[in-house]
Amino acid sequence: MRRFIYLDTETLNSYIAQIYDGLIKTNEENTQQINESSKESSHSISPNAAIDFTLLGKGMEGKIEYIFKSLKANKDSTLINKVETKMLHDNAFDLLINHINKHEDLKDGNIGKFIELFNSFYILDFLYYKELFSDANFINFLIDSSMENLIKETENEKSKLTTGTPNKKQIIKEIDNKLAAFRKEQESEYSNALKLIDIITKIIPYQRVLCINDCIVTLSDEFIRDDIQMSSFKYGGKIKVFGYITNIIHRNIKQNLPIFAEIINQINSAILPEIINKDEVKIIHPIAIYYE
Numbered sequence: 001m002r003r004f005i006y007l008d009t010e011t012l013n014s015y016i017a018q019i020y021d022g023l024i025k026t027n028e029e030n031t032q033q034i035n036e037s038s039k040e041s042s043h044s045i046s047p048n049a050a051i052d053f054t055l056l057g058k059g060m061e062g063k064i065e066y067i068f069k070s071l072k073a074n075k076d077s078t079l080i081n082k083v084e085t086k087m088l089h090d091n092a093f094d095l096l097i098n099h100i101n102k103h104e105d106l107k108d109g110n111i112g113k114f115i116e117l118f119n120s121f122y123i124l125d126f127l128y129y130k131e132l133f134s135d136a137n138f139i140n141f142l143i144d145s146s147m148e149n150l151i152k153e154t155e156n157e158k159s160k161l162t163t164g165t166p167n168k169k170q171i172i173k174e175i176d177n178k179l180a181a182f183r184k185e186q187e188s189e190y191s192n193a194l195k196l197i198d199i200i201t202k203i204i205p206y207q208r209v210l211c212i213n214d215c216i217v218t219l220s221d222e223f224i225r226d227d228i229q230m231s232s233f234k235y236g237g238k239i240k241v242f243g244y245i246t247n248i249i250h251r252n253i254k255q256n257l258p259i260f261a262e263i264i265n266q267i268n269s270a271i272l273p274e275i276i277n278k279d280e281v282k283i284i285h286p287i288a289i290y291y292e
Helices: 009-020 028-040 077-103 126-133 136-159 168-203 228-234 259-276
Strands: 003-007 024-026 050-055 060-065 114-120 122-125 208-212 215-218 238-250 280-291
Touching: 003 077, 009 077, 009 280, 077 280, 114 208, 114 280, 122 126, 126 136, 126 168, 136 168, 168 259, 208 238, 208 259, 215 238, 215 259, 238 259, 259 280
Parallel strands: 215 280
Antiparallel strands: 003 280, 024 050, 050 060, 114 238, 122 208, 208 215, 238 280
């Protein structure tokens, strides 16, 4: 059983159309009857009702179980149509993945090839992090947290000094200067991080990306099946990503390209590997991201 958090239905439908000479489509007459019935009575449809679907051009038939239990009291046919569409898209992914497993090598690793990943991941929401790193209170909190142990150590050093300790004032001053220098260094690091995030938001035409293994997976908001504002907080653990490789970027490698293409290449090779700290980065267009 798959629990999709992301499904690119446009790309999915395109591949299904190419493979099977048509798209999965509900029986229009049956759908119309269901819509009319739902408007007249909320009790005329069984929660276990099933609908035929055909794969246009191939005559492939099957059954998809409707889940109307939560919709019985709702007479909005548009809402019902959305449920039908989601169920059909999920089933279409099964058809696609079965076809790919039979005819493609998912371990090829070259540009344009399909790839399947399964590992721990994290989501980078650049605008979210830009807002965080622009907040002085947040930065101070991070610095204070990182300095907590160092402050305890320095206070312990001070407590060991006695009134008879030679150059006591000078030693205390050096300890305090050490703390101040560390804090300044931390502030500089977070300031540089903010500058990097600002550059990334100008380079990458996506607000969010998913990082897994040596891959940066681009995310389009329209295909995320959840509250997009909660994505960075809500999802964790290991996840499956199925998509195809659109680019492979190497850290700081110059190529013999026309001047403007070379500028873009240098920017990508300098910045993108820093996101996941890898010398080689694969850019992935995801078709599906899901727990299984």
